[in-house]
Amino acid sequence: MRLRLSHRAHPFVSDQELQNMQPFVRAAHQLMVEKTGVGSDFLGWIDLPEQSAEMIAALKKKANEIAQKSNVLVVIGIGGSYLGTRAALSFLGPALPELAEPALRVVYAGHNMSATYLTELLAELDRYDVAVNVISKSGTTTEPALAFRFLQAYMEKRYGKEEAATRIVATTDRANGALVAMSRAASYTTFVIPDDVGGRYSVLTPVGLFPLAVAGVDIDALLAGARRAKQELVDVDVLKNDAYAYAALRNILLRKGCAIEAFVSYEPGMHYIAEWWKQLFGESEGKDGRGLFPASLDFSTDLHSMGQYVQEGARILFESVVRVKKPRHALTIPELEGNADGLNYLALQSVQHVNDTALRATMLAHEDGRVPQVLFELDDMSEQSLGYLFYFFELSCAISGYLLGVNPFDQPGVEAYKKNMFALLGKPGFEAERARLETPR
Numbered sequence: 299m300r301l302r303l304s305h306r307a308h309p310f311v312s313d314q315e316l317q318n319m320q321p322f323v324r325a326a327h328q329l330m331v332e333k334t335g336v337g338s339d340f341l342g343w344i345d346l347p348e349q350s351a352e353m354i355a356a357l358k359k360k361a362n363e364i365a366q367k368s369n370v371l372v373v374i375g376i377g378g379s380y381l382g383t384r385a386a387l388s389f390l391g392p393a394l395p396e397l398a399e400p401a402l403r404v405v406y407a408g409h410n411m412s413a414t415y416l417t418e419l420l421a422e423l424d425r426y427d428v429a430v431n432v433i434s435k436s437g438t439t440t441e442p443a444l445a446f447r448f449l450q451a452y453m454e455k456r457y458g459k460e461e462a463a464t465r466i467v468a469t470t471d472r473a474n475g476a477l478v479a480m481s482r483a484a485s486y487t488t489f490v491i492p493d494d495v496g497g498r499y500s501v502l503t504p505v506g507l508f509p510l511a512v513a514g515v516d517i518d519a520l521l522a523g524a525r526r527a528k529q530e531l532v533d534v535d536v537l538k539n540d541a542y543a544y545a546a547l548r549n550i551l552l553r554k555g556c557a558i559e560a561f562v563s564y565e566p567g568m569h570y571i572a573e574w575w576k577q578l579f580g581e582s583e584g585k586d587g588r589g590l591f592p593a594s595l596d597f598s599t600d601l602h603s604m605g606q607y608v609q610e611g612a613r614i615l616f617e618s619v620v621r622v623k624k625p626r627h628a629l630t631i632p633e634l635e636g637n638a639d640g641l642n643y644l645a646l647q648s649v650q651h652v653n654d655t656a657l658r659a660t661m662l663a664h665e666d667g668r669v670p671q672v673l674f675e676l677d678d679m680s681e682q683s684l685g686y687l688f689y690f691f692e693l694s695c696a697i698s699g700y701l702l703g704v705n706p707f708d709q710p711g712v713e714a715y716k717k718n719m720f721a722l723l724g725k726p727g728f729e730a731e732r733a734r735l736e737t738p739r
């Protein structure tokens with residue numbers, strides 16, 4: 299249940315270079331543990347692996363009640379309010395939700411503003427017993443607020459106000475935002491996102507824990523994995539703490555001219571882990587004109603599309619590859635009589651061996667193509683390993699942001715499009731902004 303760094307971008311970064319970062323890593327570590335860095339009022343994520351048993355019990359009780367009477371949970375949220383859940387469920391399986399018949403399906407809304415998506419979602423819901431978890435830290439984000447307006451109306455029309463209120467759970471701020479007031483007025487069960495935890499660091503709060511519990515995920519194991527990471531990743535020595543080594547490597551590679559970091563995995567279940575990771579690092583570091591651009595690649599799929607670019611395109615990227623040591627299933631390749639497909643040289647070998655060989659072959663090819671690579675090994679695809687992974691990257695990201703000299707916990711740039719959208723839509727209070735936007739440039 300661990301995530302380990304097993305290849306440190308050698309030969310593009312030497313251990314000496316990594317060690318040269320030690321004083322800066324120590325300073326970043328101190329800013330974090332002494333809570334003296336910028337954004338220090340958002341360090342609540344550090345202690346989430348040890349949160350109150352009482353809250354977890356209340357959360358599980360409501361999750362059970364919802365799971366008993368529903369077979370679809372609509373998770374309404376955007377950014378950090380849904381990516382952790384989506385990442386966890388795609389990681390833990392089933393691998394093919396389209397074909398599987400789970401006792402409960404989780405579907406998403408409020409992560410886009412597509413009329414097509416929302417209309418088709420609402421049209422399908424009649425066939426299911428539905429529950430809704432609306433999640434927004436601010437309680438005012440447009441995408442989830444808009445989706446909830448439709449979903450709330452749907453639930454009340456279908457079940458009546460009283461029953462709908464038992465099927466809707468809100469996860470939001472303790473006191474602020476429209477969602478708090480709406481939940482009070484309608485008597486929804488609510489779970490609180492702590493003040494000192496930002497959206498992209500919130501997967502181990504009720505933001506992720508509640509929908510995951512409804513979906514039958516062992517959230518105790520998830521938290522145990524995160525606890526283990528918290529206990530293990532404490533050494534300030536950059537050569538002994540993989541989370542710190544990763545943070546230092548990213549910063550070294552950025553300074554060597556890599557503008558892009560691609561998160562690479564060979565398991566389709568990691569796809570949304572990469573999406574979660576992109577928000578974590580993108581919002582934490584992309585500011586003040588700095589930061590690596592976080593991208594992702596699903597191998598071996600993307601080797602047949604983006605592989606060409608990685609091998610021979612502009613030398614501006616490095617890869618952070620995650621190898622799963624023990625996938626959920628083992629599969630042996632059968633022998634084929636007559637060998638019509640020419641694959642008998644692989645007969646009786648495991649599919650995992652072929653996938654792993656693709657990883658080795660690709661790493662060697664990319665090294666020849668002058669692409670620095672960092673390799674992680676993840677023990678398996680269990681809840682515990684996932685909890686470890688979440689905590690590992692959150693910790694790395696905080697240290698990495700401090701090494702970069704930015705505030706890893708704010709996201710001021712996200713407001714720019716929102717302000718323009720409100721102005722262009724005619725939201726009261728944005729008249730001056732609208733006039734500015736409509737002035738010919």
Ligand SMILES: O=P(O)(O)OC[C@H]1O[C@H](O)[C@H](O)[C@@H](O)[C@@H]1O
Nearest residue numbers: 377378379434435436439497712
């Ligand atoms: O939970 P909410 O307040 O609705 O925010 C949802 C997301 O949208 C915002 O614009 C932020 O950039 C994200 O960091 C956040 O996770």
